[in-house]
Each structure stands twice: as structure tokens, then as C-alpha cells.
Amino acid sequence: MTEIATASLHTHRFADRADGYHPSPVREVFEVSMQPNMISLAGGNPDLTGLPIGQIADMAHTVISEHGLDALQYGSGAGTPELQALITQIMAVEGITAQPENVQVTSGSQMGLELITKLFCNPGDVILAEGPTYVGALGTFEGLQADIVQVAMDDKGLVPELLSTTIDSLKAAGKTIKFLYTIPNFNNPAGTTLAVERRQQIVDICRSENVAIVEDNPYGLLSFDGSYTAALHTLDPENVIYLGSFSKIFSPGLRVGWVLAPEEVRRRLQLAAEATTICPSVLSQMLVESYITGFDWRQHVREACLVYAKRCDAVMTALAEFMPAGTTWTKPSGGFFTWITLPEGISTDALLQPAIASGVVFVPGSAFFAHPAGENQLRVAFSFETEESLREGVRRLGAAMKTLR
Amino acid sequence: MTEIATASLHTHRFADRADGYHPSPVREVFEVSMQPNMISLAGGNPDLTGLPIGQIADMAHTVISEHGLDALQYGSGAGTPELQALITQIMAVEGITAQPENVQVTSGSQMGLELITKLFCNPGDVILAEGPTYVGALGTFEGLQADIVQVAMDDKGLVPELLSTTIDSLKAAGKTIKFLYTIPNFNNPAGTTLAVERRQQIVDICRSENVAIVEDNPYGLLSFDGSYTAALHTLDPENVIYLGSFSKIFSPGLRVGWVLAPEEVRRRLQLAAEATTICPSVLSQMLVESYITGFDWRQHVREACLVYAKRCDAVMTALAEFMPAGTTWTKPSGGFFTWITLPEGISTDALLQPAIASGVVFVPGSAFFAHPAGENQLRVAFSFETEESLREGVRRLGAAMKTLR
Numbered sequence: 001m002t003e004i005a006t007a008s009l010h011t012h013r014f015a016d017r018a019d020g021y022h023p024s025p026v027r028e029v030f031e032v033s034m035q036p037n038m039i040s041l042a043g044g045n046p047d048l049t050g051l052p053i054g055q056i057a058d059m060a061h062t063v064i065s066e067h068g069l070d071a072l073q074y075g076s077g078a079g080t081p082e083l084q085a086l087i088t089q090i091m092a093v094e095g096i097t098a099q100p101e102n103v104q105v106t107s108g109s110q111m112g113l114e115l116i117t118k119l120f121c122n123p124g125d126v127i128l129a130e131g132p133t134y135v136g137a138l139g140t141f142e143g144l145q146a147d148i149v150q151v152a153m154d155d156k157g158l159v160p161e162l163l164s165t166t167i168d169s170l171k172a173a174g175k176t177i178k179f180l181y182t183i184p185n186f187n188n189p190a191g192t193t194l195a196v197e198r199r200q201q202i203v204d205i206c207r208s209e210n211v212a213i214v215e216d217n218p219y220g221l222l223s224f225d226g227s228y229t230a231a232l233h234t235l236d237p238e239n240v241i242y243l244g245s246f247s248k249i250f251s252p253g254l255r256v257g258w259v260l261a262p263e264e265v266r267r268r269l270q271l272a273a274e275a276t277t278i279c280p281s282v283l284s285q286m287l288v289e290s291y292i293t294g295f296d297w298r299q300h301v302r303e304a305c306l307v308y309a310k311r312c313d314a315v316m317t318a319l320a321e322f323m324p325a326g327t328t329w330t331k332p333s334g335g336f337f338t339w340i341t342l343p344e345g346i347s348t349d350a351l352l353q354p355a356i357a358s359g360v361v362f363v364p365g366s367a368f369f370a371h372p373a374g375e376n377q378l379r380v381a382f383s384f385e386t387e388e389s390l391r392e393g394v395r396r397l398g399a400a401m402k403t404l405r
Numbered sequence: 406m407t408e409i410a411t412a413s414l415h416t417h418r419f420a421d422r423a424d425g426y427h428p429s430p431v432r433e434v435f436e437v438s439m440q441p442n443m444i445s446l447a448g449g450n451p452d453l454t455g456l457p458i459g460q461i462a463d464m465a466h467t468v469i470s471e472h473g474l475d476a477l478q479y480g481s482g483a484g485t486p487e488l489q490a491l492i493t494q495i496m497a498v499e500g501i502t503a504q505p506e507n508v509q510v511t512s513g514s515q516m517g518l519e520l521i522t523k524l525f526c527n528p529g530d531v532i533l534a535e536g537p538t539y540v541g542a543l544g545t546f547e548g549l550q551a552d553i554v555q556v557a558m559d560d561k562g563l564v565p566e567l568l569s570t571t572i573d574s575l576k577a578a579g580k581t582i583k584f585l586y587t588i589p590n591f592n593n594p595a596g597t598t599l600a601v602e603r604r605q606q607i608v609d610i611c612r613s614e615n616v617a618i619v620e621d622n623p624y625g626l627l628s629f630d631g632s633y634t635a636a637l638h639t640l641d642p643e644n645v646i647y648l649g650s651f652s653k654i655f656s657p658g659l660r661v662g663w664v665l666a667p668e669e670v671r672r673r674l675q676l677a678a679e680a681t682t683i684c685p686s687v688l689s690q691m692l693v694e695s696y697i698t699g700f701d702w703r704q705h706v707r708e709a710c711l712v713y714a715k716r717c718d719a720v721m722t723a724l725a726e727f728m729p730a731g732t733t734w735t736k737p738s739g740g741f742f743t744w745i746t747l748p749e750g751i752s753t754d755a756l757l758q759p760a761i762a763s764g765v766v767f768v769p770g771s772a773f774f775a776h777p778a779g780e781n782q783l784r785v786a787f788s789f790e791t792e793e794s795l796r797e798g799v800r801r802l803g804a805a806m807k808t809l810r
Contacts, residue, residue, distance in 0.1 A: 009643055010670050013583055013617060015527045021676035048474050057469035064462035069453050072656035107512050107660070107682045114681045122420045139680040143523070178418055212418060238414055251477035253687035255512070265415050271426035275544040276519045277512045281686055282658035
């Protein structure tokens with residue numbers, strides 16, 4: 001009785017945007033992942049077992065012992081100047097030329113995405129995105145009441161012609177398009193990478209149509225063969241706002257990401273950031289600085305990528321063995337994910353409960369679309385489980401499919 | 406030329422709410438604070454010199470050595486269960502009875518405030534606040550396009566009769582009031598504490614008028630004499646949403662705060678939080694856990710309060726000596742701030758530059774109001790500078806006033 005009264009006391013006061021913060025099946029999936037003996041093909045957690053834990057502990061000790069009064073105090077809303085400078089060096093690996101003052105440090109790149117959406121999008125403004133796209137981006141966009149329009153990909157990533165025709169028809173319908181949100185490298189969830197020959201085309205389309213590009217690139221350095229593709233930002237630094245993250249190349253638990261943006265945008269992002277968290281954690285930033293300057297982080301990334309490559313291989317082999325005829329999947333050359341398309345008529349939403357009962361959990365394809373789609377698709381993450389577990393997980397998935405039919 | 410082109414490229418795309426993220430004179434003040442030989446009466450930084458830095462360094466080493474794979478990984482969007490439970494113990498000091506599952510951990514309590522505003526306020530909805538109020542809250546409210554209406558305080562805090570008449574006239578004008586934002590203890594910037602006899606009145610008014618209360622209480626444990634006042638939350642746990650913070654009792658650099666809210670509200674706050682930062686820093690949370698369980702944090706707070714009490718005394722004495730006749734100021738019994746009212750006709754905005762030229766910086770009164778007010782008022786923070794510096798700062802302030810007239 002009291003609980004009902006309490007709920008109605010507040011819920012009728014909620015803003016319109018509260019509807020965008022709705023519970024999702026994905027949340028349930030992540031909770032199920034914690035169950036003992038459950039194999040999770042769901043979460044995009046990085047493998048941290050290769051990190052030099054002892055050295056990081058020593059670094060934390062040194063940072064606090066020698067700079068504790070700074071590390072534990074409020075800091076600049078833009079981030080520490082030292083980290084801003086280091087971030088430009090990291091981006092230089094992918095060909096980006098940037099000034100430290102154009103870097104806004106955030107509490108993870110999710111926050112960068114949230115700030116950008118807040119800064120650019122009125123309710124009803126259109127955000128273009130790949131179909132499928134990052135489920136967390138959908139949550140942010142929906143919470144801020146943007147209208148999400150997804151453009152199909154093929155195995156070379158976003159299709160420029162479809163982007164053009166989508167923009168044309170939106171404009172014909174009188175819509176205001178604010179930006180294209182894209183994950184060009186080792187896309188989450190698709191596992192595909194935007195082909196080099198399409199990059200200039202997409203940048204040109206967006207520039208001529210007056211649509212900004214938000215390039216989300218947490219996986220760019222995680223290629224299996226050590227090669228890097230030049231970021232979209234290198235092709236149009238003025239029109240491309242770039243999101244980077246330490247979550248996949250170092251640690252997500254520190255919550256440190258960044259936005260690279262032209263000065264007027266970066267300055268506003270800082271004001272919006274200060275209104276959200278005052279400043280990023282100074283200790284987290286100083287730990288990242290210590291790690292990047294005091295450790296061969298690129299070697300760690302290379303070693304982690306070898307692990308991910310083997311895990312990806314294990315999944316590819318298992319899929320060939322255990323998936324029903326007619327199933328297809330993407331062949332990632334980096335990152336954490338492959339995207340699986342089952343034969344028509346198999347619903348991955350319906351598959352989820354039997355799969356969980358069989359001891360494996362995944363994220364159904366529908367989670368990666370703002371509107372109904374992806375019914376017979378699903379994402380498999382190979383970043384966190386061992387090769388043996390991944391194989392067993394795919395086997396359980398195949399077994400669950402048989403019970404479904 | 407390029408810079409101008411870049412600015413216009415993006416600025417015409419900004420959302421309406423971007424106007425709310427405007428540069429403020431306060432930002433300039435905080436930058437000036439960093440200048441050598443500048444005495445800052447501006448910032449509300451806690452004094453950290455009493456912290457056991459060596460022990461905290463050891464704790465960080467232990468957390469990472471023993472739990473690194475958890476501390477550096479993604480965590481729960483609600484916060485760690487251990488910290489949720491510890492936070493209920495901290496709130497119990499002020500008489501609050503709470504369940505861990507009603508605690509939402511945030512990246513500082515600023516983020517809690519932002520999430521609450523996002524969840525409750527459509528553009529144009531009214532937020533009631535004290536006049537003056539926390540400048541950072543104004544930034545959050547303005548960014549989310551709420552309509553801020555401030556209610557005057559006297560030396561016993563918010564005046565219940567004025568709250569009632571303000572609500573009446575807003576309702577008569579057809580306005581939708583979502584919540585009262587209040588800092589009842591050692592108010593920032595006023596330095597006053599809401600009298601006990603007014604607390605039930607204010608809680609009753611809000612309940613009967615169907616207005617939620619957002620109780621922001623970062624300073625509640627920082628009384629000079631060690632006494633605590635029961636939180637508003639204790640008087641109406643259903644209608645009061647409570648914000649707490651480790652920034653003033655431990656460390657702001659870790660960015661750990663919390664919201665205590667009824668279940669339906671807390672659940673939505675978690676969804677909004679996940680759309681903003683995915684999860685709070687796990688390392689920061691585990692460090693707070695170590696500190697609270699492994700160290701006599703209440704003794705540290707008591708000792709810090711003795712320092713703050715002496716600094717407050719030094720400011721009181723200096724004000725009596727150096728301020729012009731007709732000046733009044735509040736007499737805080739805790740917290741970080743005193744609020745000064747100069748004789749009519751002295752503009753503290755105009756005073757700022759001469760003061761900076763004299764080597765002292767403060768925040769002018771106008772910063773603490775959403776609409777023009779506070780012209781002859783200013784905030785003095787006594788939390789961070791030494792007694793000697795505070796005295797010298799007030800002396801410089803008095804000298805600067807003479808040049809003004």
C-alpha cells in the first residue's frame with residue numbers, strides 16, 4: 001500500500017523524457033550473466049588478465065603518496081592538462097592531429113556521447129546511426145528524446161548510398177538532422193569495419209548535407225593484425241567530433257574517456273560536463289597518466305589483441321560447427337563482437353530464455369535497433385570468456401535453438 | 406577565418422538547451438584563484454591536509470593488488486552493494502533509516518542533482534530554491550531549461566511563509582512546480598542552517614502542495630560543535646529525495662556521491678545514470694569503502710571541523726575589523742561559507758576586478774541567483790586558505806572597497 005502510494009507520488013511528476021529511461025531486456029541479460037556456471041556471450045567487458053596489476057598498484061601508491069592533495073581534490077572541468085596532452089599522442093596513432101585544448105576529458109566516453117546529444121539535440125531532432133548500433137547510445141539518445149533513424153550496413157560497414165537516400169527522405173519530410181553517430185572500426189555490435197574507400201564518401205555526404213559526424217572509436221586500436229585505419233576525423237577535423245576511451249585499451253573501472261571537438265563545441269561541452277559531474281575523477285586521470293607514461297601500453301594492447309584474435313577464432317570455428325544451416329555471421333578483424341544472422345523465422349528474443357536455461361546468455365538483435373528490427377539476429381561478444389567457454393557457449397546456443405523449433 | 410567558419414558550422418546546430426550552458430563570471434573567478442599570491446575566498450575546496458595520505462596510498466595499493474580485476478572493470482550501474490550498504494550507515498548518523506537498494510551511487514552528488522532534474526523537469530517546469538543557492542545547481546537547472554524561482558532566507562534559513570506564498574502565486578499563474586531544492590545545513594552560499602522548528606513546516610507545505618523536496622546535504626556532518634540536525638528526509642522519507650557526498654567529508658577527487666530515493670525513482674535514476682556514465686568508477690568506490698571501514702573517518706571529520714571553526718573565527722574577526730560600517734554577515738555554525746551583505750550601492754560585480762588587482766578573489770552575490778539579485782552581496786569561503794591568509798584576504802577586500810568608492 002505504502003509502496004504503491006510512493007510510486008504514484010513521484011511518477012506522475014516525471015518529465016516527458018523519463019519515458020526514455022525505460023527498463024530493457026538487456027539489463028536482465030547483464031544480471032543473468034553474473035549467475036554461476038553461466039557462459040556470457042553478452043557483455044563487452046575487456047579482458048584485464050594481461051594488465052600488470054602489481055605495477056598499477058604501485059603506481060596508485062606513488063600517485064597518492066606524492067600527489068595525494070591534488071589527486072584527491074577537485075580538478076579542472078576540462079581534465080588535467082597532462083592527460084589532455086597524452087590523449088593527443090594516443091590519437092596520433094590513428095593519424096589524428098589535435099591540440100590538447102580541444103580535448104574534453106569525461107567520465108567514460110558514454111558521458112561524452114551524452115554531453116554531445118544534450119548540446120545538439122532538441123526533442124525530435126534526428127540522429128542517424130548504423131543499424132545495428134551500440135545499445136548504450138540508443139539509451140542516451142532516447143533519454144534525450146532524439147529521433148533515431150538507422151541506416152543499414154553491409155560487410156564493408158555503413159552504405160554511403162543508403163546514407164544519402166535516408167538524408168534526402170528525412171529532409172523531404174521536414175526533419176532536422178543533427179548528426180551521424182558512427183562506430184567505424186570493429187563496430188559494436190556488428191563487428192564490421194567501414195571500408196577505407198567509403199570513408200571519404202561518408203565524410204563528403206555529411207559535410208554537403210550539413211550533418212555533423214560523431215565518430216565513436218573505442219575499439220580502433222584493437223585490430224588483430226596490429227594495423228590501424230585512419231579515423232574519419234582525419235578527413236574533416238572541423239565537422240567530425242571524435243569520442244575516445246581508455247575502457248578497452250586499459251581499464252573501464254576508472255571511467256576515463258574523451259571528446260575531441262572544435263573549440264566552441266569543446267568549451268560548451270565543458271560547461272555541460274561541469275553541470276553534470278563538476279570534473280572527472282582526478283585520481284583516475286592521474287592513474288591513466290602514470291600507466292600511459294610509465295608502462296608499455298601499446299605492447300599490452302598488442303598482447304590483448306592476440307588473445308582477442310584467438311577467442312574470435314574459437315567463436316568462428318564453433319559457429320561453423322553448431323549453428324543451423326543458413327546462419328551467417330560477420331568476420332571481425334578486431335574488437336570484441338560478431339553479429340549473427342539466423343535463418344528467417346527464428347526469433348532471438350524467443351531464444352533468450354531457452355538459452356539461459358541451457359547456461360548461455362547473449363544480447364538479442366532487437367536491442368541494437370530503436371525500432372523493431374534484428375528479430376533473427378544476435379550479438380556474440382568474445383572479449384571476456386576463455387576460448388573453451390566460448391566454444392561451449394556457442395554449443396549451448398545451438399542446442400537451445402533445437403529446443404525452440 | 407577557419408576558426409570563425411568552424412564556430413558557425415556547429416553553433417547553428419546547437420539545441421535550445423545549449424543556451425543554458427553559458428560561460429559565467431564564476432568560471433573566470435576560479436581560474437584567477439590559481440594565480441600565485443592570489444588569496445582565494447572563492448572556491449569551496451575542502452581542506453585535505455588532515456587526511457592520512459600514506460594510509461590512503463596503502464589502501465589503494467591493497468585494493469588494486471587484491472581486487473584489481475574488479476576495481477578496474479565495469480561495475481553495477483547502481484554502485485557496489487558494499488558501498489550502498491556503507492552509505493546507509495553514514496546517513497544513520499543524521500537519523501536517516503534507509504535500505505541499501507534505495508541508494509544510487511553517482512559520480513559526485515552534482516550528478517545526482519543532474520539526474521533528478523532530468524527525470525523530473527520538462528523545460529519550463531519550476532524548481533523552487535533558496536535565494537541565494539548553490540551556483541552549480543543553477544547551472545544544472547538552467548542547462549535542463551527549468552524555470553528557477555528563489556525564495557528568500559533569513560538567519561534561520563528558508564522562510565516557510567514565503568515558501569507558501571510563492572507556491573500559491575506560481576500555481577495561480579498556472580505553473581507546474583516539480584520540487585524544492587534545498588541545502589538545509591550550513592547552506593552554500595548563505596552559511597545558515599534551517600531552524601529545527603521550521604523543518605516540519607516546510608516538509609508539510611511541500612507535501613500538501615504536492616511538491617517534492619530535494620535535500621542536498623554535503624555539509625551536514627561538518628558542524629563546528631559536533632552536533633547534527635535530523636535531515637528533512639527523516640520527516641517525510643517518501644517525499645524527500647536526499648543527496649549526499651563524500652567530497653566534503655573525505656575526497657572530492659574520487660567523485661563519489663549518492664542519491665537516496667524511493668524505489669521507483671531510484672530505479673529510473675539508475676537507468677538515467679547508465680545512459681550518462683554506464684557506472685560510477687569502481688576503483689573510486691572501493692577506495693571509499695576502504696577508507697570508511699579501515700579508518701576512523703568520523704574522528705577525521707571532527708578534526709577537520711575544528712580547523713574550519715578556527716578559520717571561520719578568523720574571518721569573523723577580520724570582517725569586523727576591515728568591512729565598512731553597515732556591512733552584515735552570517736555566523737555559520739558549520740560548513741565552508743559566510744554570506745556578506747555590503748551597504749546598499751556597493752556592487753560586488755564591480756568590486757571583483759579591483760579585488761583581484763589587490764590579490765584577493767571571491768564570488769559575487771549575483772552568481773547565486775538565477776535572476777538579477779545579490780548585487781551588494783558576496784560569498785566568502787573559509788574552508789581552504791589558512792587563518793593568516795583569510796585575514797589578509799579580508800583585509801585586501803576591505804582595501805579594494807575603498808578604491809571603489
